[in-house]
Amino acid sequence: MSATTKTRTAAEGRTASKPAPASAAARLLGDRRLPVLVTAGLFLAMYIGGLSRYQNYGFGEPQVFLNLFIDNSYLLVAAVGATFVIMSGGIDLSVGSLIGFTTMFTAWLVERQGLPLLLVIPLALGVGAFGGFLMGYVIHNFEIQPFIVTLAGLFLFRGLCLVISKESISISDSTVSSMAQTRVSLGLGELSIGAIVALVVLAAAFYILHYTRFGRRVYAIGGNEQSALLMGLPLGGTKIAVYTVSGFCSALAGLLFMLYIQSGDPLHAVGMELDAIAAVVIGGTLLTGGSGYVLGTLFGVLVLGLIKSIIQFEGTLSSWWTKIATGVLLCAFILIQRAMTTRKQT
Amino acid sequence: MAEPRPVLEMTGIVKEFPGVRALSGVDFRLFPGEIHALMGENGAGKSTLIKVLTGVHTLDGGTITLDGKAVRIGSPLQAQHAGISTVYQEVNLCPNLSVAENIFIGREPTRAGRIQWKQIRKEAAEMVDRLGLDIDVTAPLSSYPLAVQQLVAIVRSVGHGDSDGEGSGTKVLVLDEPTSSLDRDEVLELFRLMRRLRDEGVAILFVSHFLDQIYEICDRMTVLRNGTLVGEHMVADLDQVGLIELMIGKALDQLEELHEHQLRSDVGETLVKAEGLGRTGGIAPFDLEIKKGEVLGLAGLLGSGRTELARLLFGADQPDSGKVTVAGKQVSMSAPNDAIGAGVAFCSENRKTEGLVPDLTVRENIILALQASRGWTRPIPASQRDELVAKYIKALDIRPANPEARVGQLSGGNQQKVLLARWLITQPKLLILDEPTRGIDVGAKAEIQKLVVSLSEDGMSVLYIAAELEEVLRLSHTIGVLRDRKLVAQLTNGPEITTSKILETIASGEHQ
Numbered sequence A: 001m002s003a004t005t006k007t008r009t010a011a012e013g014r015t016a017s018k019p020a021p022a023s024a025a026a027r028l029l030g031d032r033r034l035p036v037l038v039t040a041g042l043f044l045a046m047y048i049g050g051l052s053r054y055q056n057y058g059f060g061e062p063q064v065f066l067n068l069f070i071d072n073s074y075l076l077v078a079a080v081g082a083t084f085v086i087m088s089g090g091i092d093l094s095v096g097s098l099i100g101f102t103t104m105f106t107a108w109l110v111e112r113q114g115l116p117l118l119l120v121i122p123l124a125l126g127v128g129a130f131g132g133f134l135m136g137y138v139i140h141n142f143e144i145q146p147f148i149v150t151l152a153g154l155f156l157f158r159g160l161c162l163v164i165s166k167e168s169i170s171i172s173d174s175t176v177s178s179m180a181q182t183r184v185s186l187g188l189g190e191l192s193i194g195a196i197v198a199l200v201v202l203a204a205a206f207y208i209l210h211y212t213r214f215g216r217r218v219y220a221i222g223g224n225e226q227s228a229l230l231m232g233l234p235l236g237g238t239k240i241a242v243y244t245v246s247g248f249c250s251a252l253a254g255l256l257f258m259l260y261i262q263s264g265d266p267l268h269a270v271g272m273e274l275d276a277i278a279a280v281v282i283g284g285t286l287l288t289g290g291s292g293y294v295l296g297t298l299f300g301v302l303v304l305g306l307i308k309s310i311i312q313f314e315g316t317l318s319s320w321w322t323k324i325a326t327g328v329l330l331c332a333f334i335l336i337q338r339a340m341t342t343r344k345q346t
Numbered sequence B: 001m002a003e004p005r006p007v008l009e010m011t012g013i014v015k016e017f018p019g020v021r022a023l024s025g026v027d028f029r030l031f032p033g034e035i036h037a038l039m040g041e042n043g044a045g046k047s048t049l050i051k052v053l054t055g056v057h058t059l060d061g062g063t064i065t066l067d068g069k070a071v072r073i074g075s076p077l078q079a080q081h082a083g084i085s086t087v088y089q090e091v092n093l094c095p096n097l098s099v100a101e102n103i104f105i106g107r108e109p110t111r112a113g114r115i116q117w118k119q120i121r122k123e124a125a126e127m128v129d130r131l132g133l134d135i136d137v138t139a140p141l142s143s144y145p146l147a148v149q150q151l152v153a154i155v156r157s158v159g160h161g162d163s164d165g166e167g168s169g170t171k172v173l174v175l176d177e178p179t180s181s182l183d184r185d186e187v188l189e190l191f192r193l194m195r196r197l198r199d200e201g202v203a204i205l206f207v208s209h210f211l212d213q214i215y216e217i218c219d220r221m222t223v224l225r226n227g228t229l230v231g232e233h234m235v236a237d238l239d240q241v242g243l244i245e246l247m248i249g250k251a252l253d254q255l256e257e258l259h260e261h262q263l264r265s266d267v268g269e270t271l272v273k274a275e276g277l278g279r280t281g282g283i284a285p286f287d288l289e290i291k292k293g294e295v296l297g298l299a300g301l302l303g304s305g306r307t308e309l310a311r312l313l314f315g316a317d318q319p320d321s322g323k324v325t326v327a328g329k330q331v332s333m334s335a336p337n338d339a340i341g342a343g344v345a346f347c348s349e350n351r352k353t354e355g356l357v358p359d360l361t362v363r364e365n366i367i368l369a370l371q372a373s374r375g376w377t378r379p380i381p382a383s384q385r386d387e388l389v390a391k392y393i394k395a396l397d398i399r400p401a402n403p404e405a406r407v408g409q410l411s412g413g414n415q416q417k418v419l420l421a422r423w424l425i426t427q428p429k430l431l432i433l434d435e436p437t438r439g440i441d442v443g444a445k446a447e448i449q450k451l452v453v454s455l456s457e458d459g460m461s462v463l464y465i466a467a468e469l470e471e472v473l474r475l476s477h478t479i480g481v482l483r484d485r486k487l488v489a490q491l492t493n494g495p496e497i498t499t500s501k502i503l504e505t506i507a508s509g510e511h512q
Ligand SMILES: Nc1ncnc2c1ncn2[C@@H]1O[C@H](COP(=O)(O)OP(=O)(O)O)[C@@H](O)[C@H]1O
Pocket: B017, B018, B020, B021, B022, B040, B041, B042, B043, B044, B045, B046, B047, B048, B049
C-alpha cells in the first residue's frame, strides 16, 4: 500500500467521525459567543423598555446612555481586571478593598502630604499592582486557594485604609477637580476622562487577551491548568501576572472612583468586588475559567448600570431593588452557563 | 559493536510517591534515530519515568544526561527547551481552545508581540492535513472525539520539527500510549510519521500496550516491572512470549503448577449473554456467555481490557455497541443501577476509591448496595438490617466482628470481605470480582477463593478477574483471554489447559 492511499483512508476514517452537522439551534447553543450575545440582547431589550416607559422624562437623550459609561467607569475597570482573574480560573476578592484603599491613599497623599497628583497616580497604580503581585505570588508558590489569599487581601487593604485615617478625606485639590469636571464632547453628548480611561482599558484588555501570548495563556490555564503545565506553559508567571493585572486595575478603578466622588473614605467601595464578579458572570465568562470575552464584561457592567438608571427613573423604587435585580440576573446567567457546560460535556 | 553515544541517559532513577516507590533505581538510555519501546504492565512505572524525564515530577534520586551533559529538568517547559517533546498518557490539551491554538500555544508566531492568527490557522491546517486528518482547526478541541484529540496532541508534539524542517530542535520525542484510542489507519499514519522522524535522527520513546505495534515499529525495548529495570533488549532478539515473561516476572514452566479441578461440573443454562458489546477506547466488541453457576475467569496482562470488559457488563461504562441479556431479558446497561436491578454485582478493583467509603462503618458499607437496590425512599428496618449485617460478618469472618468499626481501619483482606458482603447481601445472580485478592494476605486470599467455589456450587455465576494465572485457572470453568483490549479466546478449562497454554494465547493473540 502506498503512503498516499493510506493517507486517504485515514482521512476518510476521521471525516466520518466528525461531529454530525448539528441543527442551527444546537450550534448556536454550543457557540462560545452566545452568552455575550444574550447579555447584549438583554441590554438592548432593557434599553428599549426604558425608552418606551420613560420617553417623556428624557430617557432617550444620548447623554443618558453616555452617563452609563461615566457613572460606571470605575466598575468597568475593576471588572476588566476581574475578567482576567476569572478567565484564568481564579477569583479576586480584594478588589473593593483595594479601590477603597486607593481612594484613601491618594486623598491622603494629595491633601495631607501635598504631593502633586501626577506623582500620586503612578504611585497608587504601583502599590495596587504590587499588592496583586504579592497575592499571585502567594497563591502560586504556596499553592493556597485564591479565595483565601484574596480574602486576606480584602481585610488587609480595608485595614490599611483605617491606618491612614478613620475619617473620610475630601479632596479640594484643583487638579483633581478640574480633571473630574473635564468633559470630552462626542457631538451627541460628552464623556468624562474616567469613562475614556475605562474604554481604553477595555480595548487594551481585549487586545491582550486575544492577540498576545500572555492572554492566550490565561485562557489555557483557565481551560485546564494541568494540561497547560504539561504543554510547557509558564504557569506561575501567568498566574502571578493575572493577579498583578487585577491589582493594577483595582488601583486604577480606585483612582477613577476618587475622581468621581472627590474624596477618600475608608468605607468606599465596600463589596464592589462582588459587583465586578457579577458583571463578569453576567457578561458570559465562565466562573470555572477558560471561556468568555472581555466585551461581555462591558455588557455586564452596562446591564448593571442600566438597572440603576431605570430604578432612578422609576423614582418610587428604593435603591436596594438594584441588588435584587442583580441577584435575579446573576442566578439566571449562572443557570445559562450550567446549561451550556453540561451540553458541551455530552 | 561500536554504539553511537546515547542522546539521553537516565541512571539510577528513583521516584517515590507517598506509600509507593514508583521507580527504584531505573536505568534507561535512548539513541538517536531509534524507536525505543518502554514496556511493562500497568503500574510498572512507565509514565512516571516519562514524567520524571520531562520535569513533571521531581527526581528523588539518579541522574539524567542529555547529549552527554548532566541536566536538571524542572518543568515541562524546560524539557521542551532541552529538545524533548512529549505526548503524555492523559490527553493534555486545553479543550476550550481551538485545535490550531492547541497545536501552537506557547510558541505562537508573533510580530511585535501580536499573535499572527492567519499564519497559525494556515500552518495548523497543513500540519493536521499531513497526518491525514480532515478537521476544521478553528473549532474548539472539545468538539472532537478523543481519538482526534489524541492526534492533535501528536501533531503538537511533532509539529514543531515538522514545520521547521531540519534542525528543528526536537531531539527526543516521547509518546506515552498515543495509540490507545486510534483506529488502525490512524496508527499506520502515526507510524509513518514516526519512521520519518526516526530517519531524520530523532530518538523516539514509545509506550504502547499493543504488543503487535511494538514489534512492528520498535528497534529496542526496555522492560520495567514494579518500578525496577528488568532489562534492555533489541526487539529482534526477544519474542513475544519472552517479553511477557519479563513483564510479569515468571518463566512459563515455573507457572505450570498442578491444579486440582474441584469445580462444580454441571453448569446450568445461560444466565448472562453479551452480543457485540464494545466501547471504543475501552474494549473491542465481544460476545460472551455466562451460565448459571459458572465461574468465568478473565486472563490477560494488566491493561489488556479485563476491567473494561467487566465495567461494560455492569453498565459502569456506556457501551457503543451491542446488547446484554440477563436470564433472557434484555437489560439497558445505561447505568449500574440497571445492572444491579437485573442481579449483577460488581466488586471493584479499587476498593479504596471506587468501592468502600472508608469513613463509614462496616455496617453502613455493607448495607449500601442493598439500600440502593431498594431505592432511598424505602429504608431497611433496623432489626432486619442488623441481622443481615451480623450474618455476613460471621459468614465471611470479618475481623474485627464489630459492625460499628470504621472500614478505613480494617486490613486489606477484611476490607475486601466487607465489599464482598455488601454485594452478596443483594443476592446477585452474577457476581463480578475484579482482582478481589490483590494486596491481601495469603490466608484471606484462600478464604475468598473458597468462597467463590461455594457460591458457584450454590448456583451463583461469577466473573473472576485476577492477575495470577494460577488463580484464574484454579477457579474457572471457562477462561476468557484478553489481549490488546480484545477478547481473543475462550478456553474451556480442562486438563490440557495450563498456565503456559494461556500465556501462549496471550502472546500470540489466538487460540490454536
Ligand atoms: N501522582 C501520583 N501519585 C501517587 N502515586 C502515583 C502517581 N503517579 C503514579 N503513581 C503510582 O506509581 C506507580 C507507577 O505508575 P505509572 O508510572 O503510571 O505506571 P504505568 O505508566 O507503567 O502504567 C503506580 O503504582 C501508581 O499508582
